[in-house]
Structures are given as C-alpha cells and as structure tokens.
Amino acid sequence: MTPAQNAMLDALAATLGPRGIVTDPADIAPWETDWRRRFHGHAPAMLAPASTREVAAVVAAAAAHRVPLVPQGGNSSMVGGATPPADGSALILSLRRMNAIRSVDAAAGLAVAEAGVILSDLHDAALAVERRFPLTLGAKGNATVGGLVSTNAGGTQVLRFGSMRGLVAGLEVVLADGSIHDGLAALKKDNRGYDLTQLLIGAEGTLGVVTAATLRLVPVPASRTTAWAAAADPQAALALLRRFQSATEALESFEILPRESLAAVLAHVPGLRAPLDGEHGWHLLIEHTDDAGAALMERLLAQALDDGLIDDATIAASDAQAATFWRIRESISDSERALGPASQHDLSVPVDAMPRFMIEAAAACEARFPGTHASGFGHLGDGNIHFHVRSAPGTDPARWYAEDVPVVTRFVDDLVIAAGGSIAAEHGIGQMKRDELERLSSPARLTALHAVKAAMDPLGILNPGKLVALAPKPPAQ
Amino acid sequence: MTPAQNAMLDALAATLGPRGIVTDPADIAPWETDWRRRFHGHAPAMLAPASTREVAAVVAAAAAHRVPLVPQGGNSSMVGGATPPADGSALILSLRRMNAIRSVDAAAGLAVAEAGVILSDLHDAALAVERRFPLTLGAKGNATVGGLVSTNAGGTQVLRFGSMRGLVAGLEVVLADGSIHDGLAALKKDNRGYDLTQLLIGAEGTLGVVTAATLRLVPVPASRTTAWAAAADPQAALALLRRFQSATEALESFEILPRESLAAVLAHVPGLRAPLDGEHGWHLLIEHTDDAGAALMERLLAQALDDGLIDDATIAASDAQAATFWRIRESISDSERALGPASQHDLSVPVDAMPRFMIEAAAACEARFPGTHASGFGHLGDGNIHFHVRSAPGTDPARWYAEDVPVVTRFVDDLVIAAGGSIAAEHGIGQMKRDELERLSSPARLTALHAVKAAMDPLGILNPGKLVALAPKPPAQ
Numbered sequence: 004m005t006p007a008q009n010a011m012l013d014a015l016a017a018t019l020g021p022r023g024i025v026t027d028p029a030d031i032a033p034w035e036t037d038w039r040r041r042f043h044g045h046a047p048a049m050l051a052p053a054s055t056r057e058v059a060a061v062v063a064a065a066a067a068h069r070v071p072l073v074p075q076g077g078n079s080s081m082v083g084g085a086t087p088p089a090d091g092s093a094l095i096l097s098l099r100r101m102n103a104i105r106s107v108d109a110a111a112g113l114a115v116a117e118a119g120v121i122l123s124d125l126h127d128a129a130l131a132v133e134r135r136f137p138l139t140l141g142a143k144g145n146a147t148v149g150g151l152v153s154t155n156a157g158g159t160q161v162l163r164f165g166s167m168r169g170l171v172a173g174l175e176v177v178l179a180d181g182s183i184h185d186g187l188a189a190l191k192k193d194n195r196g197y198d199l200t201q202l203l204i205g206a207e208g209t210l211g212v213v214t215a216a217t218l219r220l221v222p223v224p225a226s227r228t229t230a231w232a233a234a235a236d237p238q239a240a241l242a243l244l245r246r247f248q249s250a251t252e253a254l255e256s257f258e259i260l261p262r263e264s265l266a267a268v269l270a271h272v273p274g275l276r277a278p279l280d281g282e283h284g285w286h287l288l289i290e291h292t293d294d295a296g297a298a299l300m301e302r303l304l305a306q307a308l309d310d311g312l313i314d315d316a317t318i319a320a321s322d323a324q325a326a327t328f329w330r331i332r333e334s335i336s337d338s339e340r341a342l343g344p345a346s347q348h349d350l351s352v353p354v355d356a357m358p359r360f361m362i363e364a365a366a367a368c369e370a371r372f373p374g375t376h377a378s379g380f381g382h383l384g385d386g387n388i389h390f391h392v393r394s395a396p397g398t399d400p401a402r403w404y405a406e407d408v409p410v411v412t413r414f415v416d417d418l419v420i421a422a423g424g425s426i427a428a429e430h431g432i433g434q435m436k437r438d439e440l441e442r443l444s445s446p447a448r449l450t451a452l453h454a455v456k457a458a459m460d461p462l463g464i465l466n467p468g469k470l471v472a473l474a475p476k477p478p479a480q
Numbered sequence: 481m482t483p484a485q486n487a488m489l490d491a492l493a494a495t496l497g498p499r500g501i502v503t504d505p506a507d508i509a510p511w512e513t514d515w516r517r518r519f520h521g522h523a524p525a526m527l528a529p530a531s532t533r534e535v536a537a538v539v540a541a542a543a544a545h546r547v548p549l550v551p552q553g554g555n556s557s558m559v560g561g562a563t564p565p566a567d568g569s570a571l572i573l574s575l576r577r578m579n580a581i582r583s584v585d586a587a588a589g590l591a592v593a594e595a596g597v598i599l600s601d602l603h604d605a606a607l608a609v610e611r612r613f614p615l616t617l618g619a620k621g622n623a624t625v626g627g628l629v630s631t632n633a634g635g636t637q638v639l640r641f642g643s644m645r646g647l648v649a650g651l652e653v654v655l656a657d658g659s660i661h662d663g664l665a666a667l668k669k670d671n672r673g674y675d676l677t678q679l680l681i682g683a684e685g686t687l688g689v690v691t692a693a694t695l696r697l698v699p700v701p702a703s704r705t706t707a708w709a710a711a712a713d714p715q716a717a718l719a720l721l722r723r724f725q726s727a728t729e730a731l732e733s734f735e736i737l738p739r740e741s742l743a744a745v746l747a748h749v750p751g752l753r754a755p756l757d758g759e760h761g762w763h764l765l766i767e768h769t770d771d772a773g774a775a776l777m778e779r780l781l782a783q784a785l786d787d788g789l790i791d792d793a794t795i796a797a798s799d800a801q802a803a804t805f806w807r808i809r810e811s812i813s814d815s816e817r818a819l820g821p822a823s824q825h826d827l828s829v830p831v832d833a834m835p836r837f838m839i840e841a842a843a844a845c846e847a848r849f850p851g852t853h854a855s856g857f858g859h860l861g862d863g864n865i866h867f868h869v870r871s872a873p874g875t876d877p878a879r880w881y882a883e884d885v886p887v888v889t890r891f892v893d894d895l896v897i898a899a900g901g902s903i904a905a906e907h908g909i910g911q912m913k914r915d916e917l918e919r920l921s922s923p924a925r926l927t928a929l930h931a932v933k934a935a936m937d938p939l940g941i942l943n944p945g946k947l948v949a950l951a952p953k954p955p956a957q
Binding site: 108111112157168178182183184185189193198199204210222245249252352353385386423426429432447459 | 831
C-alpha cells in the first residue's frame with residue numbers, strides 16, 4: 004500500500020464503514036484475475052461503496068490523493084477491462100453492492116437499475132411485470148448493468164433491439180472529480196449539448212463511473228419460433244437473412260456456425276445431437292417473434308429449400324427443442340477451447356461483406372500459419388463473428404500464447420481493417436486490444452480519443468491503461 | 481475582412497476556386513440571418529467547398545489563421561445555431577455544394593448522403609428503391625443532412641424510429657485540426673473506444689464539421705392509417721397512447737393540440753375545416769402503419785369511446801383526408817404567430833409527466849404574466865411539446881421581445897427543470913438557449929461540456945458562441 008493509498012483509505016473510513024473497504028488479500032484475490040484467467044493484476048484494497056454518494060466520495064478521494072481506480076462489476080470482461088494493473092498502483096472500485104433495481108415501470112417501458120444489478124436479475128424483474136429487457140449474453144449470471152453499459156455489450160438479440168447503446172435511456176455517472184451527473188430522466192428528446200450518456204456508454208470506465216442506468220423494456224412476445232437450417236455457404240445464409248428481414252421486423256437472431264463448430268460441440272457436450280441429419284457445410288440458428296409464428300418460418304424456409312438457398316431445415320417443435328438449439332450455439336466457445344489453444348478474435352465487418360470475409364480470412368490464416376485451423380461463428384445478422392485460429396497440433400501452449408498469438412492477432416486485425424471492419428465488435432478494447440487500437444486507428448480518431456480522455460479524466464485516475472494509453476499523474480505529495 | 485481572414489482566403493484560393501469563395505455581400509446576405517429573422521450576423525466571406533477534402537483544407541486553414549467558422553446547411557435552425565456572430569469575426573462554411581447521395585443500398589437498408597443533401601431529396605432517393613428514411617419535419621425542403629445530424633433533429637415520426645441519433649449508422653467528419661475522421665462504415669457492432677459518431681450528433685458544429693452520414697432506411701409500409709380524435713384532457717390522451725403502444729409496435733405519430741391551436745389554424749388557413757363536429761378541449765392526431773390497418777384503429781378508438789377516454793373520433797377515409805389532418809397540425813406555428821408575438825419554447829418532460837405539465841405550466845404562466853395566453857401542442861408520444869406564451873393584447877412587440885421574453889423564458893425553463901425535463905428537446909441550444917443552459921445545468925454537466933469542447937476544438941474555431949460559452953483564441957499574428 005502506498006502512502007497515498009493509505010491516506011485515501013483513512014479519509015474514506017468513516018464514510019464507507021468496514022463493509023466498504025476490503026483489505027484482506029483473500030477477499031480481493033478473486034477480483035484480481037479476469038474470469039478467463041488471462042490477465043493477472045494486484046490491488047492492495049478494494050472499495051465497495053453502497054450508494055451513489057459513497058461512489059462520489061471514493062472518486063473525490065481518489066482525485067485528491069491521485070490514486071487510480073479500476074471500476075469493476077461482474078468481472079466478466081473478455082479483454083481484461085476490469086483487471087487492475089500488476090504493480091498495485093490502483094485500487095478496485097467494486098460496484099457490486101449497488102444492486103438495487105430502483106424502479107420498474109411497465110407502462111412507460113423503463114427500469115432504473117444500479118450498476119451492480121446482475122443481468123439475469125434484471126431479466127427477472129422485467130418479466131415480473133410482463134416486460135422484457137431484450138439483451139442477453141452468455142455471462143448473464145455474472146455481468147452487471149454497469150459493465151454492460153460501459154462495454155456497450157451486445158449478444159444474441161442485437162439484430163432487432165440493438166446493443167446497450169440503443170437500450171440505455173439515461174445514466175447516473177460519477178465524473179472524475181467526484182461530481183455526480185444525474186442523467187437518469189428518460190427524456191425521449193433532449194438536446195442539451197453533447198450527449199454525456201452516449202459518451203459514457205462503451206467508455207469502459209475510463210471517463211466516469213456509471214452508478215445507475217435507466218433501461219428500456221419491451222413487451223414480452225406472444226410467441227417465439229426457432230429454427231435450425233443448413234446452407235452450403237455463408238453467401239446463401241446472407242441471402243436468407245435478407246429474405247427474413249424483408250418479411251418481418253421481428254427477426255431476433257440469425258446465427259451462423261461452420262460444420263467444425265458443430266462437430267466440436269457434439270464431441271464435447273454429452274447428450275447433444277445434431278439438429279439435422281447428414282453432413283452440411285454451414286448451420287444457421289434463426290429465431291423470430293413475429294405473430295405469424297411457425298407459419299412464417301415454414302413459408303420462408305420452404306421457399307429457400309425450393310430455391311436451393313438451404314439444404315435442409317427444421318423448426319423447433321417445443322421450447323425444450325429450441326433450448327437445445329441454443330445450447331449448441333452457446334457451447335461453441337468452451338467446446339473449441341477443448342480442442343487446443345487458439346487465438347480468439349471478436350470482430351465485425353459490414354454485414355454484406357461478412358460471407359466473403361469468413362471464407363477468405365480463414366484461408367489466409369491457414370496459408371500464413373501452416374498447421375493452424377481457422378474458422379468463425381456468431382452473429383451473421385450483426386456482421387459480427389468470433390473468429391478462432393487454433394494452433395497447429397503439438398504446439399507448446401506457452402509459446403503459442405507468448406509468441407504466436409500476437410503475430411496472428413496483428414495478421415487478423417489487418418484483414419479486418421482491410422475489409423472496413425472493427426477489431427472490437429462487442430467485447431471492447433480493455434488492455435488486450437489497446438496497442439492494436441493505437442496501431443490501427445487513423446490519426447484523427449486517435450487524437451480525438453486522447454483529447455476526450457484527457458478532458459474528462461485529467462488526472463488519469465479512471466481505469467488506467469485501459470482503452471487509451473494515457474499514464475496517470477504521479478501521486479500528490 | 482481582418483488580415484487573418486484575408487490571409488486565409490488567399491491560402492485557399494487555389495484549392496477552392498472561384499465558386500468555393502463567396503465575397504459578394506449580396507450573395508452572403510441571405511445566410512447572415514436565420515429563417516425566422518430573429519438573429520442577425522455578419523460574415524465577410526462564405527466558403528463553399530465541394531468535397532470532403534476541400535472542407536478539410538478550409539478547416540486546416542481556419543486553424544492555421546485562427547479564423548472561426550460557422551458551419552451552415554439549410555439555415556433552418558430554430559435557435560440561431562447557424563447564424564454568424566455580428567462582429568464579422570467568423571466566416572460561414574456552407575456545406576450546400578456537398579449534395580451528393582453517394583449510395584443507396586436497399587438490401588442493407590443504408591444510404592450515404594453528403595452534408596448538403598436536402599431532407600426531401602433524401603426521402604425521394606429512398607423511395608426510388610422502395611425504402612423510407614423515417615424522419616420528417618416541417619423544414620424538409622430546406623433542412624440538410626449535416627444540420628439534421630448536428631442538431632439531432634426530431635420531428636413527427638420519432639415515436640417509432642427515434643431522432644437522428646437512432647438513424648445515423650456512421651459519420652464522416654472533419655475535426656478541428658483539419659483531419660478527416662472516416663466513420664462511414666455501417667458496422668452494427670463497433671466498440672473501438674469512445675463513439676465519435678454519437679459525440680458529433682447534436683454537437684451543433686462545435687466539435688467538428690459533419691461532411692457525410694450513413695443513414696438507416698426502413699421498408700415502405702404497406703398501409704398507413706390516420707385518425708383524429710377528441711379528448712377531454714391530456715391525461716386521457718396519455719392513457720390512449722399507452723393502449724396504442726400495447727397494441728402495436730407500428731405507432732408512428734401521436735400528436736396533441738388544444739382547442740385554441742385548432743381554432744387558430746381554422747381562422748388563419750382558408751379552406752380548412754375541423755375534422756370533428758362540436759367543441760372539444762383537446763385534439764389528437766394518431767397514425768400507425770400496422771398491417772392490421774383501419775381495423776386496429778377502429779377497434780382501439782371504439783373501445784376508448786366506450787370507456788369514455790375520448791369524446792369522438794374519425795379515421796381518414798383517404799390519403800387526401802389524412803393529408804388535411806396533417807396540414808392542420810403543421811399550420812399551428814404559423815397560425816399562432818398571426819395571433820401576436822409569443823415566447824416559444826421547445827421542451828420535453830418524461831412522457832408520463834406531460835399531461836400534468838401541460839395544464840399546470842399554462843396556468844402558472846397565465847397567473848404570473850397577467851393577460852398572456854399559454855398553451856402547448858406537439859409530440860405527446862415523445863414527451864415533447866412546443867409551448868407558446870402569447871403576449872397580452874396591446875403589448876408592444878419590440879418591448880415584448882426585448883424585455884418580456886427573457887423573463888418568460890426563465891420562468892418556463894424553471895418549470896421544465898422542476899418537472900425533470902429538458903429546455904432543449906428537438907431544436908438544440910444554438911445561441912438562443914446558451915445562457916439558459918449555463919444557468920440551469922449542474923456543475924457536473926457544465927464542467928463536462930466545457931472540457932469536451934476545449935478538448936475537441938482547442939482553438940475555439942468551430943461555431944463560436946454556440947452551445948457552450950468558450951471564447952475563440954485571438955488570431956495568430
């Protein structure tokens with residue numbers, strides 16, 4: 004603990020009380036490493052305020068003592084975005100005690116949730132008043148509202164409802180000087196200058212600390228229809244996507260996976276079987292909530308079969324069967340991990356460019372790195388896939404991660420930029436992609452990012468080392 | 481013309497050519513006054529670049545010579561946002577020559593339009609490929625894409641599709657140092673740091689110059705149903721709004737007007753007649769594009785009649801009749817202006833709070849300013865009304881505007897803030913509301929606005945005096 008950190012904790016002791024200041028290393032340890040165990044940091048203390056006012060006191064004290072803070076929710080970042088630096092210079096600011104759902108208004112379609120509310124709890128609270136918060140993702144049992152906002156999280160329902168950016172109606176934020184910005188009022192039209200809510204969404208805790216959010220709720224759909232289809236190639240899948248989009252505004256998911264992803268799941272997860280007989284190159288998981296229900300799904304799939312766009316298809320006959328389809332989809336990452344170490348990339352390109360990218364990027368990687376296997380799966384409807392380059396059989400994992408992954412990453416990222424895409428689609432930048440963001444951004448974008456960071460966090464105390472490379476100021480004497 | 485301005489024009493002469501530099505006062509004059517003739521400025525020259533590269537050259541030269549620029553599109557700002565300062569210190573940067581629609585992609589639902597494209601031309605280009613750009617407003621024949629983006633414009637279809645913020649998929653922007661940020665790629669998921677596109681939307685040209693935008697298009701609806709209804713009070717109107725929202729996702733407009741607004745229109749516009757017989761306190765203009773068509777409208781209105789929510793209603797029997805309903809709605813501002821000078825306010829509060837606000841704010845104004853008449857009309861579904869306080873009969877207009885309007889404005893703005901609302905709903909801040917924004921913003925918000933402005937435009941050359949009060953730096957010697 005540095006003298007500045009000690010002085011800061013002393014100053015906060017009365018405000019936060021014993022539950023609000025955690026210094027036992029055993030209690031801090033689980034939060035010093037990210038959940039995939041890729042990033043390891045160290046924090047000599049963890050602050051756990053229970054109210055917005057307490058968060059404001061923490062940030063004001065951090066500013067006064069020049070002690071950096073690492074805001075943290077469920078610690079489910081995919082890019083080391085919530086892991087403290089290894090040198091112990093920063094303290095963890097846990098928002099998990101701020102877990103109240105302040106209000107749920109079914110008629111207005113709005114809920115106000117504090118930063119520490121877990122996504123699945125928000126889902127339940129909405130359902131209790133016959134509404135839905137239409138964003139979900141694998142980590143829903145851990146991910147918190149603050150983290151979802153701060154990473155502009157996506158998931159499998161973005162196609163219809165957008166990412167968090169489209170679902171946040173207002174924010175309460177503690178700024179870097181400890182002042183509170185109350186922007187929770189859900190005004191449908193508000194043009195009072197620069198939109199601080201939008202600026203904070205996706206800022207990864209580097210511009211301010213999100214303490215609560217007003218979130219949009221939508222009606223619970225009367226019916227949900229889920230299908231599995233097989234296509235010869237991603238281009239045919241895209242054509243089918245466009246047909247669905249022309250036919251209904253209630254298309255909620257359009258996921259694609261290659262033959263090898265399905266094979267990996269079937270080999271890894273006991274009791275699962277392929278939804279369709281025979282061998283197929285590409286598989287599609289399609290879901291809509293149109294009132295026309297299974298009839299619409301049947302019509303579009305039958306027509307696609309007739310036209311040769313797809314080879315086979317089946318509509319889930321029950322909720323249980325639909326859940327099985329989704330279990331296959333959600334088991335891909337774990338199943339592929341069991342096949343060996345891989346370089347994993349969360350990327351996006353314009354939707355129309357994705358079919359070609361999936362084929363050509365895989366071929367380019369395998370040609371450039373002999374023995375590797377490359378493939379992508381995910382949200383075709385969003386132009387966003389998770390692209391994995393698996394190491395050649397027999398590769399030493401330590402060498403792969405230390406030496407090969409950075410080279411593979413730069414190669415893949417260059418392909419993404421050449422296709423007009425983004426190297427950070429739904430997982431953000433964190434510490435993992437920070438240097439690549441610097442390398443691949445235009446001077447105009449970089450200058451703007453640095454200027455905004457320096458303006459909103461002049462002392463560099465908010466989530467240092469994440470997203471942009473601005474060093475914190477040295478502690479005050 | 482100052483020496484710095486002369487030097488800047490000399491430096492730009494070769495790049496812009498004679499069409500790109502306008503110095504004849506007669507050619508500049510129409511652009512020195514806003515369209516409502518409330519704000520008068522002076523610019524010794526107007527720059528009219530024809531390409532993004534030329535805009536970049538203009539901004540780079542302005543930075544080099546410390547000459548402020550006032551970006552301007554259709555000059556239809558309601559808040560003096562595009563009118564130059566009166567002292568001649570700034571030049572107008574007209575984007576009107578940049579009027580190409582670079583692409584329209586019906587399948588992807590995207591159009592790329594340059595800043596100078598007029599809204600009605602964009603509507604036509606979308607319709608030509610059977611798509612719709614779902615934002616419209618009274619000034620559609622003048623307002624340009626750059627201005628719509630920079631003011632986060634709203635209008636009468638925001639209820640379903642949102643304001644510009646929800647319709648912009650990407651931006652091309654010239655930043656304050658003359659560098660070009662190319663963010664036109666329409667990526668559905670992109671988390672590469674702070675969202676510069678969202679930061680520039682609604683920034684009123686004070687952080688960068690928008691040169692082009694990628695805009696979302698939606699399918700043309702198969703049918704459109706328009707109705708006129710009469711309600712006893714705004715609270716009943718709100719209850720009806722919620723019923724419509726529960727019944728369909730395709731509710732596009734829900735406008736409210738008081739008896740006196742309708743009377744003003746009927747007195748002012750020859751040939752128009754009231755859609756319903758008899759006298760009614762409040763009128764509603766309701767429009768949906770649900771496939772269920774008139775049957776849905778009939779069912780909901782019949783039920784509302786049965787339940788006493790509304791007193792009477794009629795469904796437009798033809799497109800011509802629907803157009804007549806809209807003509808009434810769109811004639812309110814002009815008609816009320818004919819009744820005498822008024823203090824006009826574009827404000828929003830949470831939707832549920834609007835009925836009470838409409839009644840209480842009107843009563844409070846009339847009590848505080850005896851002889852005046854106050855009422856609001858507009859977008860009930862967005863929680864956004866245009867609230868007019870008309871001067872007492874016999875008031876001298878010059879005195880009203882100079883002395884009374886500022887007092888009335890502060891009174892109304894205080895009511896809005898007390899109701900948790902925004903003093904700038906869809907018209908922005910410009911120069912008209914800048915001091916009120918300063919007066920009524922929290923220290924946290926103000927500090928953040930000033931910090932962002934200083935970071936993105938350190939020389940203060942972009943639309944000086946608008947939105948935030950930061951003085952430009954003196955010209956370089």
